[in-house]
Amino acid sequence: xxxxxxxxxxxxxxxxxxxxxxxxxxxxxxxxxxxxxxxxxxxxxxxxxxxxxxxxxxxxxxxxxxxxxxxxxxxxxxxxxxxxxxxxxxxxxxxxxxxxxxxxxxxxxxxxxxxxxxxxxxxxxxxxxxxxxxxxxxxxxxxxxxxxxxxxxxxxxxxxxxxxxxxxxxxxxxxxxxxxxxxxxxxxxxxxxxxxxxxxxxxxxxxxxxxxxxxxxxxxxxxxxxxxxxxxxxxxxxxxxxxxxxxxx
Amino acid sequence: xxxxxxxxxxxxxxxxxxxxxxxxxxxxxxxxxxxxxxxxxxxxxxxxxxxxxxxxxxxxxxxxxxxxxxxxxxxxxxxxxxxxxxxxxxxxxxxxxxxxxxxxxxxxxxxxxxxxxxxxxxxxxxxxxxxxxxxxxxxxxxxxxxxxxxxxxxxxxxxxxxxxxxxxxxxxxxxxxxxxxxxxxxxxxxxxxxxxxxxxxxxxxxxxxxxxxxxxxxxxxxxxxxxxxxxxxxxxxxxxxxxxxxxxxxxxxxxxxxxxxxxxxxxxxxxxxxxxxxxxxxxxxxxxxxxxxxxxxxxxxxxxxxxxxxxxxxxxxxxxxxxxxxxxxxxxxxxxxxxxxxxxxxxxxxxxxxxxxxxxxxxxxxxxxxxxxxxxxxxxxxxxxxxxxxxxxxxxxxxxxxxxxxxxxxxxxxxxxxxxxxxxxxxx
Ligand SMILES: Nc1ncnc2c1ncn2[C@@H]1O[C@H](COP(=O)(O)OP(=O)(O)OP(=O)(O)O)[C@@H](O)[C@H]1O
Ligand SMILES: [Mg+2]
Numbered sequence: 145x146x147x148x149x150x151x152x153x154x155x156x157x158x159x160x161x162x163x164x165x166x167x168x169x170x171x172x173x174x175x176x177x178x179x180x181x182x183x184x185x186x187x188x189x190x191x192x193x194x195x196x197x198x199x200x201x202x203x204x205x206x207x208x209x210x211x212x213x214x215x216x217x218x219x220x221x222x223x224x225x226x227x228x229x230x231x232x233x234x235x236x237x238x239x240x241x242x243x244x245x246x247x248x249x250x251x252x253x254x255x256x257x258x259x260x261x262x263x264x265x266x267x268x269x270x271x272x273x274x275x276x277x278x279x280x281x282x283x284x285x286x287x288x289x290x291x292x293x294x295x296x297x298x299x300x301x302x303x304x305x306x307x308x309x310x311x312x313x314x315x316x317x318x319x320x321x322x323x324x325x326x327x328x329x330x331x332x333x334x335x336x337x338x339x340x341x342x343x344x345x346x347x348x349x350x351x352x353x354x355x356x357x358x359x360x361x362x363x364x365x366x367x368x369x370x371x372x373x374x375x376x377x378x379x380x381x382x383x384x385x386x387x388x389x390x391x392x393x
Numbered sequence: 394x395x396x397x398x399x400x401x402x403x404x405x406x407x408x409x410x411x412x413x414x415x416x417x418x419x420x421x422x423x424x425x426x427x428x429x430x431x432x433x434x435x436x437x438x439x440x441x442x443x444x445x446x447x448x449x450x451x452x453x454x455x456x457x458x459x460x461x462x463x464x465x466x467x468x469x470x471x472x473x474x475x476x477x478x479x480x481x482x483x484x485x486x487x488x489x490x491x492x493x494x495x496x497x498x499x500x501x502x503x504x505x506x507x508x509x510x511x512x513x514x515x516x517x518x519x520x521x522x523x524x525x526x527x528x529x530x531x532x533x534x535x536x537x538x539x540x541x542x543x544x545x546x547x548x549x550x551x552x553x554x555x556x557x558x559x560x561x562x563x564x565x566x567x568x569x570x571x572x573x574x575x576x577x578x579x580x581x582x583x584x585x586x587x588x589x590x591x592x593x594x595x596x597x598x599x600x601x602x603x604x605x606x607x608x609x610x611x612x613x614x615x616x617x618x619x620x621x622x623x624x625x626x627x628x629x630x631x632x633x634x635x636x637x638x639x640x641x642x643x644x645x646x647x648x649x650x651x652x653x654x655x656x657x658x659x660x661x662x663x664x665x666x667x668x669x670x671x672x673x674x675x676x677x678x679x680x681x682x683x684x685x686x687x688x689x690x691x692x693x694x695x696x697x698x699x700x701x702x703x704x705x706x707x708x709x710x711x712x713x714x715x716x717x718x719x720x721x722x723x724x725x726x727x728x729x730x731x732x733x734x735x736x737x738x739x740x741x742x743x744x745x746x747x748x749x750x751x752x753x754x755x756x757x758x759x760x761x762x763x764x765x766x767x768x769x770x771x772x773x774x775x776x777x778x779x780x781x782x783x784x785x786x787x788x789x790x791x792x793x794x795x796x797x798x799x800x801x802x803x804x805x806x807x808x809x810x811x812x813x814x815x816x817x818x819x820x821x
Binding site (some may be wrong): 189192193194195211212213214215216217218220221224225226227229230232233237240241242244245246247248249289 | 395656662821
């Protein structure tokens with residue numbers, strides 16, 4: 145459904161993304177895992193078409209985007225790491241605007257807004273200003289804005305930062321429902337347990353490089369056998385083994 | 394599809410603008426308040442409303458001449474006169490309670506009478522003045538000339554003391570240092586004056602008025618139509634309209650940087666929206682906000698202060714639009730060159746104020762020194778303010794709007810070109 149090959153992006157001397165390749169398939173959640181500054185957001189930005197890579201290409205249904213206004217962009221939805229919302233506007237006005245950016249209008253737009261608000265459980269607060277929302281509600285609205293135009297591919301950049309377990313679970317349920325509907329999802333995070341719960345495949349990057357790209361089971365096999373019988377092989381231990389324990393940033 | 398996005402961008406920017414109370418006050422309330430204040434201060438009032446210059450007079454002479462000067466000054470409609478002592482005079486002026494102090498020294502009347510015909514040994518009149526009131530000093534000096542000339546000449550042609558002084562001058566004429574011919578001529582003239590005075594009997598009622606101003610002045614302010622008075626409000630609202638349209642644009646530019654900071658720019662860029670649509674939407678909404686600022690402030694000035702477009706209405710509209718476009722592209726330039734919202738605001742405010750000040754929005758450019766007047770033609774605000782003045786109280790035609798409109802559009806194009814060139818599309 146979406147294929148990124150040999151992506152590379154440098155900011156001056158810093159190579160933020162270094163030869164990253166990954167595939168997203170319909171009905172699959174791919175976890176993009178990496179410590180701070182690993183290059184996750186930059187990778188997502190390239191895939192979403194915000195940043196032109198120095199090298200490599202992104203194919204959506206086998207086709208590369210041709211420009212800023214390419215309708216192919218409608219196939220992809222982005223949920224940014226920041227709460228990219230207008231605090232002064234109501235939830236509905238936010239969605240109305242984001243929907244219009246994708247060319248939605250009239251009945252189509254209203255239907256999309258109603259269903260997106262319903263999915264994230266904000267239908268009742270639709271007419272309230274975003275600045276009156278809790279952190280969790282804002283996160284859910286941030287997600288709804290990415291879903292509005294019903295993209296086939298959804299890119300989620302740390303969509304659960306700073307939310308309570310209730311909101312987080314609600315978001316997970318939403319994502320699992322989207323997978324059932326046959327969407328392809330890229331889920332960026334540095335929380336291992338999120339990937340363990342959600343992901344079908346895991347791509348681990350560090351210093352801009354892919355250091356693992358496998359299923360959960362496959363990753364488990366990368367580790368040496370448990371030292372003591374009964375010790376659980378967690379993704380956490382895989383992650384720390386692969387990326388080391390030193391602080392990033 | 395691009396049209397849907399374009400209209401949505403405009404609508405969203407206007408929604409955001411109106412939801413920001415501070416921005417709305419800044420755009421609509423401030424220009425009206427400040428312009429009304431400037432207008433009230435700088436509009437000339439009807440003659441009886443003109444503030445009189447307050448002056449104090451010290452009459453140490455107490456002669457017929459000095460008393461006449463005092464009464465002349467007291468009845469002058471431009472002055473508010475108080476008689477004080479010499480010590481009081483200095484104190485009153487120092488405190489700023491009077492703009493000018495006039496001291497008539499002992500012996501002034503006689504000395505002035507003698508000097509009247511001879512032209513030598515002129516007595517001095519002391520003027521104390523408040524250095525912050527130079528204009529008043531010049532005005533009082535002029536009025537004094539009139540009143541002293543009238544008083545002295547009146548005394549010399551018919552006053553008792555005047556006759557004595559003429560007699561005295563005649564008797565001392567032989568000793569005076571002048572040529573024989575001159576002495577002879579002066580003697581003949583003074584003798585004639587003596588005869589003239591004797592003929593009019595020297596009585597106070599029949600006395601001739603002496604030398605008076607041989608003319609009076611009819612003044613006509615040349616503005617739009619014969620009977621339209623100059624309206625200082627028109628200039629004040631032009632200036633403040635231009636100032637706050639720029640501030641609205643500045644605010645708009647800072648808002649764009651805030652959008653970037655909050656990650657909203659990522660949403661724009663991930664949507665299938667062309668760069669042209671994005672920029673056009675921002676230009677359109679910013680221009681619309683600017684136009685509203687002008688409509689609100691000029692509208693208020695027309696309703697409340699009776700400012701009128703005495704010239705071309707089409708010209709006025711064209712200048713307004715060109716000015717709004719210039720401001721919008723200026724705002725976009727701030728958004729392009731700025732890094733952080735606060736940094737951009739801090740850098741752009743002084744730049745904007747400078748532009749406004751040099752454009753003549755605070756004080757009219759004709760007050761500027763000549764070199765500065767020439768230099769400020771490179772400031773877009775100068776053209777906007779001059780253009781608005783031309784279309785409002787000067788009452789000039791559409792032809793006179795063309796240059797300002799073209800220059801403002803030129804600035805708009807230049808700002809926009811620079812903004813586009815420096816726009817950080819991939820800095821998301
Ligand atoms: N516009 C930019 N200019 C310069 N350097 C950048 C830019 N964007 C990102 N970087 C650098 O590139 C590297 C990767 O950044 P990126 O945001 O992709 O990491 P990340 O994995 O998303 O980190 P986090 O988990 O903190 O979100 C970092 O060192 C970052 O400082
Ligand atoms: Mg990131």
